[in-house]
Amino acid sequence: MEQDFQFFEQWAYKNLSIDLTAYKPTQLHRRILTIMKRAGYKNLKEYAKAIDENEKIKIQFLDYITINVTEFFRNKEMFFNLQKKIEFYLLNEFSSLKIWSAACSIGAEPYSLAIILDKISKENDHKILATDIDDSILQRAKQGIYTWNEVKNVDPQDRITYFDQRQGKFFLKEDIKKKVNFKKHDLILDPYDKGFHLIVCRNVIIYFKNKTKDKIYKKFYESLVPGGLLFVGATETIFNYKDLGFEKVSTFLYQKQR
Structure with missing residues (x-):
């Protein structure tokens, strides 16, 4: 599975212009696996292909992997x-x-x-x-x-x-x-x-x-x-x-x- 994440990080950098290696790996990998399974895929190579071919899946991935929890005057x-x-x-x-x-x-x-x-x-x-x-x-x-x-x-x-x-x-x-x-x-x-x-x-x-x-x-x-x-x-x-x-x-x- 570690090799799969290395592939996925390299793929994301090349195809999505996102440097996933800058994130803390434990939290990041958990989030990637969660959204991958929600989308119905069993491995990261299949999921990468789906993101590349399906704009809706791509948007769902980007929305989930980038943290978007916020509100006016938070704290x-x-x-x-x-x-x-x-x-x-x-x-x-x-x-x-x-x-x-x-x-x-x-x-x-x-x-x-x-x-x-x-x-x-x-x-x-x-x-x-x-x-x-x-x-x-x-x-x-x-x-x-x-x-x-x-x-x-x-x-x-x-x-x-x-x-x-x-x-x-x-x-x-x-x-x-x-x-x-x-x-x-x-x-x-x-x-x-x-x-x-x-x-x-x-x-x-x-x-x-x-x-x-x-x-x-x-x-x-x-x-x-x-x-x-x-x-x-x-x-x-x-x-x-x-x-x-x-x-x-x-x-x-x-x-x-x-």
Whole structure:
């Protein structure tokens, strides 16, 4: 079976442009076998052939293998803290912010940032880039349609201000949707843009090997302006942040040294 995974990882890199070797193998292999069996295949070579020939199976694989569990203001207290730090560290120095929501999934995270900026700095022209490796999830993000569970952390008044509720769904209003630009991007394989004041990447890096984590954090560092902030997930403390060139300004929030 180990040889099968080696074949599948090489095949995925060549045909899907995904570097599966960067992920923690135990968790990754379990997920691959789960989705393979759900699709009705007994071995990875048959499954790879099916992914190559059937677009629906391909989309199901990509949706499952890339982690897409998210919601607006996930870990709400952490977002409240982030808002205070944006006001103190960024808006006091920069009039216009360039923000990157990396591995944005269905868009709840970058839209949460757009709502924050609309509330505390509406008059300024901020730019939010949201990226993900999954085309289908990006299409859903652009639609801006969410379930109750996905917006449950949004304050009641903000749900009225920023969403239209119809038929049990929450439709994000256009003036917030247009504040976010979505683009496909692979954190492992693709080059990173520069000049960001804030990078938000949460609950994704945890699935990578330590060597890959450090490479990504170093690239984030290079992409930030001096004094820029990196906001990570609730289970993603960066223990070697000083070695990477960051200062820790609060829990799960790091600043590029000036």
